Amino acid sequence: MLRIYNTLTRKKEPFIPMEEGKVKMYVCGMTTYSDAHIGHARTYVAFDIIRRYLEYKGYEVLYIQNITDIDDKIINAANEANMDPLEYSAYYAERCLEDMRKLGIRDASLYPKATEHIDDMIKLIEKLIEKGYAYVADGDVYFSVERFQEYGKLSKQDMKQIKAGARIQPGEKKRKPEDFALWKAAKPGEPKWRSPWGEGRPGWHIECSVMSSRYLGIPFDIHGGGQDLIFPHHENEIAQSEAAYGKNFVNYWLHSGMLKVRGEKMSKSLGNIINVRDALKQWDAEVLRFFFASYHYRSPADFGEDALKNAENAVKRLRIAREKLAEMAGEDENFDENKLDEKEKEYLAAIKELRTKFEEAMDDDFNTPKALETLFDFVRKTNKFLMEKEKPDEKLCRYALNEFLRVANVLTLLQEEEKRMDEDAIRRLGEKYGVIKEKIEDVIEGLLAIRRKAREAKEYELADAIRDALREAGIEIEDIGKETKWRII
């Protein structure tokens, strides 16, 4: 039974979707006015894993992630760059999605954009005005917070606190400081849309109320985002949606912890924002994903050299185990349990345990660090099994590999092979030793043949030179007796 921590109740609750077998989830996406940073990556990897686990459990998941493509910051940034704001945000939206794909995050079911839903926003605002929850003030429209009794229920703040923190910015025409904008009258030169209150553009919060209910209905199952969005954004979404529709908006609110950099908050003023693009120059996408998965999604995470280095080594251990298993694995996984000997039966038990322990961990509010433990436990048992068993059952090995990959995939690990070897360097090396072949694999084999002869002749300098050069190029070799295996590291 999956249990999920709900920010609304501050408790772990059994997860029961609205519709059996289906999960409708919405995660607040990016405001696209610059490249995605590793904080975004953390959040979207976390929700990607959540989505994958739900699918692993057999749910059909409809996963909506919005793109905020109109907003003050976009307009300002576009003006500075001397570009049209909508072109500007479209450009960054594309780049951000590209970054997420490079990270290995699966696409959401849909990435709706704010500017494509202006009509629906206007309708919702009209409804709020009709019902007396919103008012027009000189071309602006504001939500009247005190009209919504439950305001503050998500962030656990009472009205007194909210009022104490609220301010009226210059140019705003709201009646109460705690009110927030649903619609903003256009200033000269800004992108604008026609509305019953004059030309203008939507406030930030309204888009999520509109797009979530448009694609998922209301209420829907899961609404996620970074912890920094709890207040005011998600609080405001609740106010808008529940005031307008008179019913519960979301069943489970999930919030991911913030990412720090070397113990400090990531912020423009500290100048320590790390873009996904830059992070990918230094670290493998899979290493970054492992790093994120090694923290529980609600805990703060700290992006530091040591932790990344640890992750890099840990990932290597997983990859090697995968390779070793793959070498022994046959075509299909339909092994015959009666043909297994004692050792194999013992290993079969370990394979089955992988799944149960993994699920136990993930069922507990997506405890990915705990889930990783089960992977490493399995790796140790696999290595031991392959070491002790001369000719392991091929089908059993295929089954083990498949099971391993199935759970690893949920954690976004051991996915499609990324080319990490430097083919050019290997070919140059081949030329040096007179090995010229079409296929890179043949070049490597040829080099290894030369090395084998060298070893037999006890010409260890040459043997080691080839080994070191291959290692430089991303190929690691392993001598087992007379035989030599190689793998991409």
Next chain:
RNA sequence: GGGCGGGUCACCUAGAGGCCGGGUGGCGGACUGCAGAUCCGCAUACGCGGGUUCAAAUCCCGCCCCGCCCUCCA
């Protein structure tokens, strides 16, 4: 001030009242021409001070420290 989450071995993380955490790194052993990989073993831990209990990293109280939010934020 209000809300939330933390302080666990050299490093990164998980954690149920009693027994176990895992990864990285280190040390020793097996294997090896060497290296790597792997296996086995070893070490280092629960911010501070009280309390509850036969038993506390875990529950309670107080304190110190850190991070996040409190109308820009993922």
